[in-house]
Amino acid sequence: MTKRCVLSVMIVFLICSFPVPVRVFAAAYDTIQVSNPFLNKTPVALPAFKALTGRPAETDLGANAHQILENGLAFTGYLKQINPNAFLADPAQTGIRMSDIDFKDWTGIGAELLITGGVEEKDGQVKLELRLFDTFNTQLLKGKVYTGEPSQIRRMIHLFCAEVSHALTGKWGVFASKLAFVSTVDGNKEIFVSDFDGHNPTRITRDNSIALSPAWSSDGRSLAYVSYAGGKPDIYIRHLARDRVTVIDRDGMNITPAWMPGKDTLAAALSFSGNQEIYLLTRQGEMIKKVTSSWGINVSPQFSPDGGKLAFVSNRSGSPQVYIKDLGTGDVNRVTFQGSYNTSPAWSPDGKKLAYVGIEKNRIDIYLIQLDRGPGMPVQLTRGQGDNEDPSWSPDGNLIVFTSTREGQGPALFMMTAAGTDQRRLMKMPGRQTQPRWSGPVTNAE
Amino acid sequence: MNRKLGFYVLMAVLVAGLFLTASCAKKTVVSDATTIEDQAKTAADAAAEAEAARKAEQERIRQQELQEEAARKEGTVQARTRFLNQHIHFEFDSAQLTDTARALLREKADWLKANSGTGIVIEGHCDERGTTEYNLALGERRAAAAKQYLQDLGIGAYRMTTVSYGEERPLDPGQNEAAYSKNRRAQFVLK
Numbered sequence: 001m002t003k004r005c006v007l008s009v010m011i012v013f014l015i016c017s018f019p020v021p022v023r024v025f026a027a028a029y030d031t032i033q034v035s036n037p038f039l040n041k042t043p044v045a046l047p048a049f050k051a052l053t054g055r056p057a058e059t060d061l062g063a064n065a066h067q068i069l070e071n072g073l074a075f076t077g078y079l080k081q082i083n084p085n086a087f088l089a090d091p092a093q094t095g096i097r098m099s100d101i102d103f104k105d106w107t108g109i110g111a112e113l114l115i116t117g118g119v120e121e122k123d124g125q126v127k128l129e130l131r132l133f134d135t136f137n138t139q140l141l142k143g144k145v146y147t148g149e150p151s152q153i154r155r156m157i158h159l160f161c162a163e164v165s166h167a168l169t170g171k172w173g174v175f176a177s178k179l180a181f182v183s184t185v186d187g188n189k190e191i192f193v194s195d196f197d198g199h200n201p202t203r204i205t206r207d208n209s210i211a212l213s214p215a216w217s218s219d220g221r222s223l224a225y226v227s228y229a230g231g232k233p234d235i236y237i238r239h240l241a242r243d244r245v246t247v248i249d250r251d252g253m254n255i256t257p258a259w260m261p262g263k264d265t266l267a268a269a270l271s272f273s274g275n276q277e278i279y280l281l282t283r284q285g286e287m288i289k290k291v292t293s294s295w296g297i298n299v300s301p302q303f304s305p306d307g308g309k310l311a312f313v314s315n316r317s318g319s320p321q322v323y324i325k326d327l328g329t330g331d332v333n334r335v336t337f338q339g340s341y342n343t344s345p346a347w348s349p350d351g352k353k354l355a356y357v358g359i360e361k362n363r364i365d366i367y368l369i370q371l372d373r374g375p376g377m378p379v380q381l382t383r384g385q386g387d388n389e390d391p392s393w394s395p396d397g398n399l400i401v402f403t404s405t406r407e408g409q410g411p412a413l414f415m416m417t418a419a420g421t422d423q424r425r426l427m428k429m430p431g432r433q434t435q436p437r438w439s440g441p442v443t444n445a446e
Numbered sequence: 447m448n449r450k451l452g453f454y455v456l457m458a459v460l461v462a463g464l465f466l467t468a469s470c471a472k473k474t475v476v477s478d479a480t481t482i483e484d485q486a487k488t489a490a491d492a493a494a495e496a497e498a499a500r501k502a503e504q505e506r507i508r509q510q511e512l513q514e515e516a517a518r519k520e521g522t523v524q525a526r527t528r529f530l531n532q533h534i535h536f537e538f539d540s541a542q543l544t545d546t547a548r549a550l551l552r553e554k555a556d557w558l559k560a561n562s563g564t565g566i567v568i569e570g571h572c573d574e575r576g577t578t579e580y581n582l583a584l585g586e587r588r589a590a591a592a593k594q595y596l597q598d599l600g601i602g603a604y605r606m607t608t609v610s611y612g613e614e615r616p617l618d619p620g621q622n623e624a625a626y627s628k629n630r631r632a633q634f635v636l637k
Contacts, residue, residue, distance in 0.1 A: 014602040143611075189614070210614050213579060232609045233582060253586050253610060256579050269583065274590075276583050313580055320580050328471065341539065343577040357577050364575070389577055435578065 008285055020032045030213050041080035042168075043364075045111035045135075046070055048084075050092040052120040052129070061126055062092075065153050069115065072161040075197060077398035082111050091116045096131060098140050106135040113141075115164070126150050126391040130160045132167060142167045154199070165396070174394045178439040179205075179401065180214035181413060184431035191225050193240070196394070196438070198413060198427025204238070205229075215266075216439040217259045222283075224257035224266060235268055237283060248285035256300045261309050261440070267291065267301035267310060278312055291325060302345050311335070311345040311354060315372040322356050324371075335369060340376055342367075348418065354392035355381070355400055366391045366402055368418075381420035387411075392438045393418070401426060401436040529557045533617075533631035534592050538566035539576065541587035543595055547632075551592060554634065565637035568592050571617075572609040573626035578612060584609030591631040607637075 003201045046069060049062030073079050089105035089420045096116035102398040104361045106114045125147060132142040142163045146156035158175040165173030177196045182189050185203070194201040205211045216223060224237045234249040235257045248254045252271030259266055264283040268314040269276050278301045280288040292298040294316045299352045319340040325332045336342035341359035348355070358365060364387040367378040383386035386406035393400055397418060404414045406424065410432035416423040426436075525545050534547040543551070558564065568630075569587030572581040589608035618625035 152496075178458045212582075212614075253582065255582050269582075271586060276586065282612065297580065297587065315539075319522045320576075341576065343580045362575070364577075 028129055033091045041078055042112050043082050043110050044073065044079045044113040044115065045082045045087065045106055045109070046073070046084075046115050047087055047090060048092045049119050052118045052121075052127075057121045058119045061150060061153065062117065062123060065119060065128060068154050068157040069117070069161070071197060072158055072175065073164065074422075075161070075394070075415075076165055076168075077422065078169075079113070082109060090314050096129065098131070098133070098138075101133065103133070103135045103138045106133075111135050111322055113168075115286070119226035121150075122366065124149070124157075126153060128153070128160075129156075129441045132164050132270050133381070137192065169396075171396045173396050174207050174288055174399065174438070178220060179413075179436050180216060180218070180437040180439070181226075182212060182214065182295050182435050183429065183433045189434075191223065193223070194427070196436060198429075201427075210401060213256055213435060215259055216437060217264075218262050218440045220439045222259075224268075226255050226257070235266075235285075237266070237285075246284055248281065248295065258301045258303060259305050261305055262307065265296060267303065267312075269299040269301070278310070293445065302347050304347050305349055306353045311347060314346060322354065336378070338367075346393055348393050349397040353418070355390065355393065357389050363387070364389055366400070368420075379420070381416065382423070385423075388414075390435045392436050394438050395440055401438055403434045403436065447534045453519060460623060487488055525557055525560075526540075530634055530636070532627075533633050534588075536630045536632075538573070538630065539584065539624070541591045543571075543586060543591055545590075546565055548595065551595045552599060555596055555601055558596065558601045558605070565605045565607075567635045567637060568606055568608045569633045569635060571615060571629055571631050572613045573629040574613045574616060574621070575626060577590070578614075582586065582610050582612035588632050590628075 025115075036070055045215045046066065049066050051062055057097050070081060073081065075092065079192055080164070086109045088108060091101065092172050094137040098386050101114070101116070106312070110446055112135060114133040114135050116133070117129050128146045128150070130144050130146070131140060133139065134141050134381065144160055144163055146159065148156060162172045162175040165171060165175070168174050174196045179196060179198065181192055181194070183192050183201070184190070188208050189206065189210050190213060191204040191214050192201045193204055203222065205225070206226060207227050207229040208294060212223040212226040212245035213232070214223050221241060222237060222239050224234050224235055227236050228248055230247070233253045233255050234247055235254045237246040237248070237257075238244070244380050248268065250270055250272040252274075254268070257266050257268045260280075261439050265288065267278055268281060275295055275296050276299060277293065278291040278293060282288060291310060292314065293302070293314065294314060297315045299313050299321070303310055310327055312323055312325070313320050314323050315321070317334065318344050321334055322336040322342050322345045323332055323334050328440045335354065335357070336356060339358050339360050340357055344357040346355045352370065353368055354371055355366055358367045358378070365383060366381045366388050369378045370376050378397050380398070382402070382404070386404050386408075388402055388404045388406075389411075390403040391400050392402070398420055399415055401415050403411045406414075411434050412428070413426040413433045413436050414423060415426045469603070519546070532550055534550055536547070537544070539629070558566070567591045570585035570587065572585050572588075576584070586608065589610060593603070593606050595606050596606060613629075616625070616629040618628045
């Protein structure tokens with residue numbers, strides 16, 4: 001098993017380390033293989049933006065917008081940005097419209113896609129013109145104009161990134177999504193919410209105790225989490241905009257909340273009975289039904305995207321392993337068999353894969369199993385770089401955010417593609433960050 | 447020079463001799479005086495002396511009692527300190543009580559019986575290996591195992607509550623087995 005894993009990781013590594021060869025682009029873009037697009041990334045050229053009326057302010061705003069575009073497109077996972085040193089043309093000088101562009105300049109350096117941008121600044125208002133071209137088919141795939149305050153440039157660029165994602169894959173991508181995570185403040189764990197890329201972190205709890213396990217409701221408007229504000233672990237359900245809080249504080253512990261997709265229903269592990277079992281609860285904390293009945297530990301429920309199944313962790317076999325319960329038939333199946341410690345299941349948005357945390361030889365790493373192909377070998381996504389925990393999928397299923405100690409100064413948030421490639425630190429902020437949770441699928445970026 | 451030295455030596459010998467003679471004479475006198483006093487002792491004096499001896503004995507007993515009391519107090523403090531600072535330790539991913547853990551819990555049960563008015567919180571803790579959520583559950587099972595054993599030894603359940611801190615409150619922040627084994631514990635706090 002290990003050998004095969006090493007081999008596959010090596011293949012991924014080899015393919016990713018060499019430049020993708022120029023290939024003739026024939027098919028339409030909506031056929032990009034999202035299940036594993038990371039081995040064959042599409043090369044895109046992102047030349048500097050044009051100052052449309054030539055004011056210096058436009059050049060500065062353009063540079064800022066261009067930087068946000070580069071960072072944003074890295075969150076698709078399937079685009080490879082071509083080094084600007086290779087560019088043969090400069091649309092900032094020659095023009096950003098279709099008629100201004102000689103596409104041979106771009107196909108010649110292997111760019112299959114080209115994005116041009118222009119900035120106009122007038123009376124404190126910014127106008128952004130953005131275009132996505134298919135260079136081999138000399139075709140405008142998407143053109144958009146955005147107007148607003150300079151402070152809204154980030155938002156405008158991310159709206160365009162969503163358009164790019166939609167034009168290429170039919171999905172809006174991650175650009176309107178949010179992250180919730182835990183960060184220490186003066187040594188106490190508190191819940192934070194940020195943009196999908198870790199920008200604009202906002203503190204949600206001020207309990208000065210221990211806050212854990214944030215969970216997004218499907219609509220992204222509510223967070224459930226665990227806090228010791230009352231002296232023991234209880235579940236708090238907070239409507240973010242209205243700042244309204246409901247507490248589930250039965251006897252014993254009330255932990256690991258998860259929302260049923262599209263519903264105001266939660267699953268959580270409660271121990272009021274003397275044993276730790278998983279229950280379905282209403283948003284007000286009223287009991288709907290008991291899901292597990294097994295002496296021992298039952299925690300960390302995660303609904304399948306269709307809401308029909310529940311993955312969870314149980315030690316009923318003597319060690320922590322991941323199980324899936326079909327909520328319709330009641331059948332329970334164990335899905336992890338390698339090693340004696342597998343926890344923290346995270347369902348991919350298409351419901352076909354499960355990422356989880358496994359401990360092998362005292363190393364904590366993230367693994368992936370394919371659920372639609374029967375029991376198979378797990379794929380190891382992280383290896384040999386600190387302890388790696390808490391996987392959570394991006395709403396488009398292309399990326400996984402996780403916690404890693406690889407940089408030595410306590411755990412921090414990292415990101416990788418769903419194939420385990422392009423692992424990099426997401427953001428830097430004071431304290432120790434853990435338990436990132438990506439908000440649910442985004443249906444419309446408009 | 448030599449003559450002068452000879453003079454000093456002579457003087458020294460003379461002075462020394464004088465002292466010796468004098469002390470001999472005085473000794474004789476003191477000895478006589480004692481004899482006279484002894485002869486002068488009366489029955490009343492003897493009674494007073496017995497009273498003094500009794501008082502001294504009383505004082506000695508009182509002192510001894512104070513010492514014993516202090517020792518007892520110190521013992522109580524020591525027992526309390528030991529109750530709070532001796533933690534029950536566990537194996538990795540286990541909430542099973544080891545023989546050592548059971549012995550320590552029997553000692554704690556004795557203390558709880560001797561201090562019947564005291565209520566306690568049993569905290570369950572884990573090492574940092576393993577995952578946050580599973581460790582919350584494991585910590586609760588450790589605290590519950592300690593509580594159940596104390597209950598079996600006759601300590602009323604109403605005196606004990608449990609809370610799990612999972613891996614959130616390590617005693618030793620080190621990342622080695624020595625630290626991990628210290629952190630896998632049930633810890634006792636007075637209510």
